[in-house]
Amino acid sequence: MVSLLDIIGPVMVGPSSSHTAGACRIGLLTRALCGDTPERALIELHGSFAKTGEGHGTDRALVGGLLGFEPDDGRLRDALALAEIAGMVVTFATVKLRDVHPNTARLTVERDGQKVVVVGSSLGGGRIAVCEIDGLPVDLSGEYPTLVIVAPDQPGTLAAITAELAADGVNVATVRVSRNRPGGVALHLYELDDPPEPQVVALLAELPAVRTVRLLERVS
Amino acid sequence: MFDSLAQALEAADERGVSLGTLALEKEAQRGTRTHAEVVAGLQRALHVMRDARTRGLTGDVRSVSGLVGGDARKVATSQHGPLRGTLFSEALSGALAVQEVNAAMGVIVAAPTAGAAGVLPGVLLALADRSGASEEALVRALAAAGLVGAVIAQRASLSGAEGGCQAETGSAAAMAAAAGVELLAGSTAQADAAVGLAMQGTLGLVCDPVGGFVEVPCVFRNATAASIALAGIEMGMAGVRIPIPTDEIIDAMAEIGRTMDIRYRETAGGGLAATPTGRRLARGRLGPVRGG
Numbered sequence: 001m002v003s004l005l006d007i008i009g010p011v012m013v014g015p016s017s018s019h020t021a022g023a024c025r026i027g028l029l030t031r032a033l034c035g036d037t038p039e040r041a042l043i044e045l046h047g048s049f050a051k052t053g054e055g056h057g058t059d060r061a062l063v064g065g066l067l068g069f070e071p072d073d074g075r076l077r078d079a080l081a082l083a084e085i086a087g088m089v090v091t092f093a094t095v096k097l098r099d100v101h102p103n104t105a106r107l108t109v110e111r112d113g114q115k116v117v118v119v120g121s122s123l124g125g126g127r128i129a130v131c132e133i134d135g136l137p138v139d140l141s142g143e144y145p146t147l148v149i150v151a152p153d154q155p156g157t158l159a160a161i162t163a164e165l166a167a168d169g170v171n172v173a174t175v176r177v178s179r180n181r182p183g184g185v186a187l188h189l190y191e192l193d194d195p196p197e198p199q200v201v202a203l204l205a206e207l208p209a210v211r212t213v214r215l216l217e218r219v220s
Numbered sequence: 221m222f223d224s225l226a227q228a229l230e231a232a233d234e235r236g237v238s239l240g241t242l243a244l245e246k247e248a249q250r251g252t253r254t255h256a257e258v259v260a261g262l263q264r265a266l267h268v269m270r271d272a273r274t275r276g277l278t279g280d281v282r283s284v285s286g287l288v289g290g291d292a293r294k295v296a297t298s299q300h301g302p303l304r305g306t307l308f309s310e311a312l313s314g315a316l317a318v319q320e321v322n323a324a325m326g327v328i329v330a331a332p333t334a335g336a337a338g339v340l341p342g343v344l345l346a347l348a349d350r351s352g353a354s355e356e357a358l359v360r361a362l363a364a365a366g367l368v369g370a371v372i373a374q375r376a377s378l379s380g381a382e383g384g385c386q387a388e389t390g391s392a393a394a395m396a397a398a399a400g401v402e403l404l405a406g407s408t409a410q411a412d413a414a415v416g417l418a419m420q421g422t423l424g425l426v427c428d429p430v431g432g433f434v435e436v437p438c439v440f441r442n443a444t445a446a447s448i449a450l451a452g453i454e455m456g457m458a459g460v461r462i463p464i465p466t467d468e469i470i471d472a473m474a475e476i477g478r479t480m481d482i483r484y485r486e487t488a489g490g491g492l493a494a495t496p497t498g499r500r501l502a503r504g505r506l507g508p509v510r511g512g
Contacts, residue, residue, distance in 0.1 A: 002221060004247045005261045007332050007369035007378075007395075008340075008362050011268045014322030015284070015434035017334050052432040055285045057325045077325040124379065125333075 010126060011072040018103055019056030022122025023049070024076060025219045027065015029130055029142050030107045030118045032216045034066075037086055038109035041066055044095035047102035049122075062105055063090055071126065100131060128219070136178040136187045142219035144173050144191035149204065150211045153179040153186040157209040161188060164207060168200045185211075221246055221370040224467045225415065228367055229408045239411050240360030240402045243367035262359045262366075265329045269318065269341035272328050276317025283323035287430070287501065288439045292317035295443075307346050308450055315342025315446035319439045332369045332378040332391055335434045338442030339392035340365055343449045344399045353403050364402040365395035368415055375467065376474035380427035381486040383477025389438075389445035390422030390473065396449035397456065406457055414456025416466035421448040423469070424476055426484035428491025431502030437492055 012021045031037065043062055045053050053059055057077065064079035067086060075082060083090050097104055101121035108117045119132035130140040133148070140146060151157045158177060165172060171193045179186040195217065205213045221243070222228040232242040248255040275281065277296050282289040295301070296313035303309040319338035322328045328337040344365075348358055369378065372391045377383040397418035401411040422445060430436040462469075483490030492498050 002370045002373050003250065003252065004221070004243060004258060004363055004366035004370065005253070005265075007366040007373065008262060008265050009329055009331070011265065011327060011329050012334060013325050014328050014334050014337070015325065017330055020325070020334070048432075055431065055433045055435075057284055060325070072327055074327050124381065126330075 012126065013057075013061070013071060013074060013076045016056050017126040018122045018124045019049070019053065019058045020061045020076070021071035021126035022103065022124070022128050023058045023061035023105065024065040024069065024071045025126065025128045025142060026105060026107070026118075026120035026122065026130070027062040028068070028070070028219050029065075029120065029128070029140070029216065030109055030116070031066050031068055032219075033116045033118060033133065033148060033214065034109045034111050034114075035214065036111060037068065037088055038066055038111045039087070040089045040110040042091045042093065042108040044093045044106040044108075046095050046097045046100060046104040046106070049103050049105050050094040059092060062107070063088075066107075066109065101129075133187060136180060138176060138178060138187065138189055140189055140191075142216065144193070145195040145218050146216040147188070147190040147192065147196070147201070147204070148214045148216060149188040149190070151186050151188060151209050152211070153182060153184050154209065157186065158188070160207050160209050161190070161204060164204055165190070165200070168196065168203070170196050170200060221367060221374075223371075223374055225368065225371050225412065225470070226465065226467055228371065229412055232408050238360065238364065238402055239367055239398060239408060240362075240364035243363035244360065246367075247363070259359055262362045263355065265331070265362060266355070266358055268327060268329050270345065272318045272321045272326060273314050273341055273345055275326060276321045277313065281320045281324045281326070283320070283435050284325060285431070285433060285435060287433075288323050288435045289320050291439070292320055307350050308447070310346035310349065311342045311446045311450055312443045314345050315339055315442040316439060318342065319442040323435045323439060331365070332373070332395065333380070333388050335380060335438050336388040336392035336442060336445070338439070339389055339445045339449060340396045340399060342442065342446040343396040343453075344403065347400055347403050351403065357403055361399040361402040364411065365399040368395045368398040371467075372470055372473075375470045377477055383473065384425060384480045384484050385427040385441060386422045386425040386473050387477055388427065389441050390419060390425055392442075393422055393445040393449040393452065394419040396446065397452040400449065400453040401456060404453070404457060410456045410459075412466050413461050414452040416452075416462050416464070416469050417455050417460065418449045418452030419466065419469045419473060420462060420464070421451065423473055426480065426491045427486045428484060428493045429486065429488055430493050430498045432486070432488040432493070436501070
């Protein structure tokens with residue numbers, strides 16, 4: 001059901017909820033997956049993002065999101081210059097991706113020798129969907145606090161993780177597991193109703209089957 | 221919130237409250253936010269609207285492409301127009317100001333969308349300046365506008381890509397009409413009429429942005445939509461009644477939107493975008509990013 005504040009809102013930097021606010025959220029979610037401001041970012045624009053992105057400030061909004069600016073942050077307009085000051089090296093390119101929404105970008109970000117590749121789409125009204133992380137298909141809205149867990153693809157991992165969540169009283173809204181190949185690396189996404197306590201994240205990270213755990217806060 | 225405006229008006233009449241008061245009560249009953257949180261959210265929206273208007277009227281505002289900007293100030297300071305110095309002129313300059321700020325990547329309130337963000341603050345703040353309305357009255361006016369927007373979202377659409385500009389600036393004009401009547405302490409019947417009269421005036425309006433950018437004609441169309449909202453308020457308050465119920469006018473907007481050719485739904489394939497000059501501007505001016 002629609003809320004009054006959905007109609008009289010959101011407060012945002014113009015000019016377009018899909019090209020600016022949505023792009024900023026894709027940047028924010030990518031930043032969260034990276035852990036902090038990336039040292040390097042390759043931003044590849046697809047479809048309408050590539051065609052009309054510059055005039056809509058899509059480039060600045062994506063970079064602003066990577067810098068941690070929210071969609072209502074007036075600094076978005078100056079994000080390209082601010083990225084330079086922050087020491088983030090940004091490269092832009094256009095790309096043709098297959099079977100994705102017209103407003104889509106692929107972001108390859110690096111920090112501390114770690115690389116994350118994110119494909120995200122802006123669906124309109126500022127809503128987004130991340131459809132690929134490191135080449136693995138996902139469907140992530142950013143509307144829920146989300147645990148992103150990387151683990152080897154082996155039996156029992158899902159059970160171990162959900163057992164830990166159950167023991168901590170954490171309710172899971174949606175769960176999705178994908179992998180690069182059988183026995184390879186699996187990516188687990190748990191969308192939660194409420195953000196878990198920090199110790200839950202620490203406990204999950206200590207599970208023998210788990211390689212890395214990252215908590216994505218709600219991108220509102 | 222409500223499936224129809226008629227349902228909302230009936231509920232308001234039963235309780236003996238205005239649309240805005242009803243909207244605030246209904247929103248708190250949803251349970252996701254308290255009454256205080258809803259009011260705080262609308263107060264923040266009001267604050268951002270005021271800031272955006274001030275910036276558009278006084279600051280050096282240029283859009284990212286350089287195609288629009290500076291016209292709000294022209295209207296606000298003009299000594300030549302027949303409406304100079306009137307509330308009507310202030311609504312026009314206010315709508316231009318906020319939409320110019322939007323095009324310049326400034327901070328605005330999408331109401332209901334970013335591309336139509338100038339209409340509601342243009343009309344509402346011009347009325348408030350003249351009447352010295354209290355903050356509470358302005359919050360109620362925004363809530364009334366939000367209720368109308370929610371009904372339109374439910375029955376039709378608020379997206380130019382789905383329903384053309386009638387769904388964006390048209391919906392914003394209908395919302396501004398409700399806000400205006402609320403601020404003028406009009407009856408629910410007057411609010412109903414003002415919303416319907418504003419909405420009918422924008423039926424069929426296409427979304428044809430040059431180059432696909434929220435600039436031309438969007439900035440100007442926010443001002444013309446503000447004038448339609450004021451016409452709706454003036455007629456509605458005077459007791460003018462359109463014999464088609466407002467909900468049916470909204471349904472007509474939905475029907476027109478559904479059958480509107482794709483060229484007229486934000487794709488820049490028709491209308492002003494497809495004029496020789498529109499195409500030339502899209503090629504020439506909108507290539508490299510100007511300014512900073």
